[in-house]
Amino acid sequence: MTTESNCETPSYDITCRMSHEAAALERLCQVVRVRGFRIAQMAVDSADGTLNIALTIQGKRPVAMLQSQLEKLHTVAEVKFAAPVVAAASRIA
Amino acid sequence: MNGAQHILQAFHHHNIETVFGYPGGCIMPLYDALVDDVSVEHVLCRHEQGCALAADGYARASGKLGVCIATSGPGATNLITGVANAYQDSIPMLVITGQVPSALIGTDAFQETDVLGMTLGIVKHSYLAESADELPGILEEAIELAQSGRPGPVWIDIPKDVLLAETSAAPAYAPAQPKATRPELTCAIAMLRDARKPLLYSGGGISLAHAEDSFREFAKCSELPAVVTLKGIGNAGKHSAHNLGMLGMHGSRAANRAVDECDLLLVIGARMDDRATGKLDGFAPNAKTIHIDADASEFNKLRNADIAIRGDLNTILKELTQAIRDTPLAINDWRKQCQTWRTTGGFQAADNEEPLAPITGPAFISQLSRTAPDDTIIACDVGQHQMWVAQHYQFDRPRHHLTSGGLGTMGFGLPAAIGAQFANRNSTVINVTGDGSFMMNAQELATIRRYNLPVKLIIMDNQCLGMVRQQQELFYNNRESHINLDDNPDFVAMARAFDIPALKIDRTDQVRRGIETILAYNGPMLLHVAIAREENVWPIVKPGGSNKEMIDETRRTAADKKEKIA
Ligand SMILES: Cc1ncc(C[n+]2csc(CCOP(=O)(O)OP(=O)(O)O)c2C)c(N)n1
Numbered sequence A: 001m002t003t004e005s006n007c008e009t010p011s012y013d014i015t016c017r018m019s020h021e022a023a024a025l026e027r028l029c030q031v032v033r034v035r036g037f038r039i040a041q042m043a044v045d046s047a048d049g050t051l052n053i054a055l056t057i058q059g060k061r062p063v064a065m066l067q068s069q070l071e072k073l074h075t076v077a078e079v080k081f082a083a084p085v086v087a088a089a090s091r092i093a
Numbered sequence B: 001m002n003g004a005q006h007i008l009q010a011f012h013h014h015n016i017e018t019v020f021g022y023p024g025g026c027i028m029p030l031y032d033a034l035v036d037d038v039s040v041e042h043v044l045c046r047h048e049q050g051c052a053l054a055a056d057g058y059a060r061a062s063g064k065l066g067v068c069i070a071t072s073g074p075g076a077t078n079l080i081t082g083v084a085n086a087y088q089d090s091i092p093m094l095v096i097t098g099q100v101p102s103a104l105i106g107t108d109a110f111q112e113t114d115v116l117g118m119t120l121g122i123v124k125h126s127y128l129a130e131s132a133d134e135l136p137g138i139l140e141e142a143i144e145l146a147q148s149g150r151p152g153p154v155w156i157d158i159p160k161d162v163l164l165a166e167t168s169a170a171p172a173y174a175p176a177q178p179k180a181t182r183p184e185l186t187c188a189i190a191m192l193r194d195a196r197k198p199l200l201y202s203g204g205g206i207s208l209a210h211a212e213d214s215f216r217e218f219a220k221c222s223e224l225p226a227v228v229t230l231k232g233i234g235n236a237g238k239h240s241a242h243n244l245g246m247l248g249m250h251g252s253r254a255a256n257r258a259v260d261e262c263d264l265l266l267v268i269g270a271r272m273d274d275r276a277t278g279k280l281d282g283f284a285p286n287a288k289t290i291h292i293d294a295d296a297s298e299f300n301k302l303r304n305a306d307i308a309i310r311g312d313l314n315t316i317l318k319e320l321t322q323a324i325r326d327t328p329l330a331i332n333d334w335r336k337q338c339q340t341w342r343t344t345g346g347f348q349a350a351d352n353e354e355p356l357a358p359i360t361g362p363a364f365i366s367q368l369s370r371t372a373p374d375d376t377i378i379a380c381d382v383g384q385h386q387m388w389v390a391q392h393y394q395f396d397r398p399r400h401h402l403t404s405g406g407l408g409t410m411g412f413g414l415p416a417a418i419g420a421q422f423a424n425r426n427s428t429v430i431n432v433t434g435d436g437s438f439m440m441n442a443q444e445l446a447t448i449r450r451y452n453l454p455v456k457l458i459i460m461d462n463q464c465l466g467m468v469r470q471q472q473e474l475f476y477n478n479r480e481s482h483i484n485l486d487d488n489p490d491f492v493a494m495a496r497a498f499d500i501p502a503l504k505i506d507r508t509d510q511v512r513r514g515i516e517t518i519l520a521y522n523g524p525m526l527l528h529v530a531i532a533r534e535e536n537v538w539p540i541v542k543p544g545g546s547n548k549e550m551i552d553e554t555r556r557t558a559a560d561k562k563e564k565i566a
C-alpha cells in the first residue's frame, strides 16, 4: 500500500490482554488484518501466562466491528480502545 | 493412560459415539487406542475432506458435535475445506490431528505442516497440545467451546509424543459464564407493535440454537409474514401460511418484494449474508431493524440495527411469544398483501405434463418433494440443482435440509449425506448432486458401500458446471469458459463399480417411477437424471445487484428479442 493511501486513514490505539497460548499473537494479528486494519505499531510484554499488547492500527472500517471480533477470540480477556485519532499525515495535509 | 486414551475417555464422557477419520503416521497412537475401544464407532472415509464434511453433515442433521480425525501434513491439509465449510456455517465440530513429535516441530520434518498457523482463519479456536498433562483440560474446553454460544469448529493439533505420553491429569475446565446482557426486549416489542409492515427474517441460527420449536411457536402466534435464508429453510414448517420462502439471489419474488416494502425487519439468527441481501443500499430501504443473535459481532456488521439483542434465541423467542400472545399484532392489511404476493410470486412447482419431454430441474424436485417420506433428509451439493432444491422442495424442518451455505462447497453433499445417515439410521437420506459436484467426492461411494448405508444419490446431470454456465450466459455475454462436462463418466457404471445399483432416466414420464424405485430399494441406490444443458435457475439477481432487480425468464427472453430486433 502507498503512503498516500494512508493519509486519510484513521488510526486507533488499542490495548489487549490475552492468554499466552500457542499462536496467540498470530491469531490477534490475523483478525486485525482480515477485518480491514493494518498494524502500525505493536508492543508486547508477558507476565504470568498473560500477554499485554499495545497496538496502533489504521483502517477505514468502523473500529467497533474490529473490537467485537477481537473480544470474541477465546483467549482474549479484554480489549480497550483509546479515542480515535486521524493519522498525522492527514492533519498536515 | 496415555494422551490418546484420554481422547477416547473424553469421547465417552461427552457421549461422542461416532467419529469420522483417516489414519496415518503421527495419529497412529490414537488409532492404536481405538483397537481396544468398541464403544466409539470410527467411520473410515476415503479422503480426509470426506471425513470433515461427513462430520459436518452428522452435526447438521443431529444437532450434536461432529468429530473428525486425521494425521499430520496431508491429512490435515485435506481436512481444511471441510473445516472451513463448518466454520462458515457455524457447525459444532471437533477436529483432531496428529502432529510430528514436539522435538521435530519447526524442522520441516516428514509430514510436518504448521496446522495452527494454516487454520487460524477457519476455526472458532485451536490448540497445539504441548504436553499430555494439558490434553484432558484442552479436550474438555474444546468440546464445550465448539458447541456453546455461536458454535463452530475447534481444532486440536497433537504431537505424536503427546499422544504417547502417560498422564494422570484430570480434565479441569470451568466454562466461563456467558456475559449477562440485558435484553432490550421491551423496546423491541414496542417497535414491533408500532410497525405497520413488520417482516420476520430468520436464518440458520434457529437450528444452531436448538430453537426450532420456540421459533415455530413465535411464528404461529405472531402470524408475522416471514422470509428465510438458505440455511433457514424449514424454520417455518411447510404448512406455515405466512412463509414467503427464501429471499436473496435466487429467492422468491414474494420474499424479495416483502423485504423491499416492509417497515420493520425482525432478524433472528441470520447474518445478512450478501447472497441474501444483494446490494446493501437497496436492501429493505424503508425498514427499521431489530437484530437478535447469539453473536454480538454480527450486529451492525453489514446493516445497522436499531435494536440489537444478544442472547440465547430459545429464551428470547419464548419471551417474544409471551408478549405477543397477550395482544396480537394488528397488521391484517399487510398480511393480506403478503398473501397476494405469495400466490403470485412464490415458487410455482412447474410440472411438465408432456410425457416424452426432457426432465426439468424444478419439476423433478417438486416430484421428489411429493414422493419422499416426511422424515427425509436432503443433502445438497452446490450449483443450480442446489437452488432448485431450495426453491421447490417443501422442507418441514431445518435439519432436513443440509446445504453448504456460507462456503458453497462443491462435494459437500455426498459425505454430508453419509454423516446424516449415521446420525439418523432409520431416516431416508438423499444426496441431490450435480455432475460437477458429484465428482468432487465420488470416492465416498466406497464409504457408503463399506457401511452399507441406504443413502440415495440423485445426480442432476446437465453435462456442465451449470451455475457457472448460467452466469456466463447472463452476465458474461454468453462467453462459455471451461464449464463443459460432456465427457462425464458413465455414472451408472461408476456406481455399479462400487457395487451400488443405479439407473438412468431422461424423460418426464420416467421421473415418478425412477424416484419411487430408488426410495423403495433397501440399500444405497443411484439415480442418474439427465436434464437439459441450457436450463437456468429463475429468478436471479445479478451478483452485486439489488434484490429489487430480479431477472426472470420472461424478462430475459423479452430483452433477448429486443436485442435481436435491434
Ligand atoms: C469446490 C468448489 N469449486 C468451485 C466452485 C464454483 N462453482 C459453484 S457452482 C459450480 C458448478 C457446479 O456444477 P454442478 O455440480 O454440475 O451443478 P449444476 O450447477 O450444474 O447444477 C461451480 C464450479 C464451488 N462452489 N466449489
Ligand SMILES: [Mg+2]
Pocket (backbone or CB within 6 Å): B383, B434, B435, B436, B460, B461, B462, B463, B464, B465, B466
Ligand atoms: Mg452440472
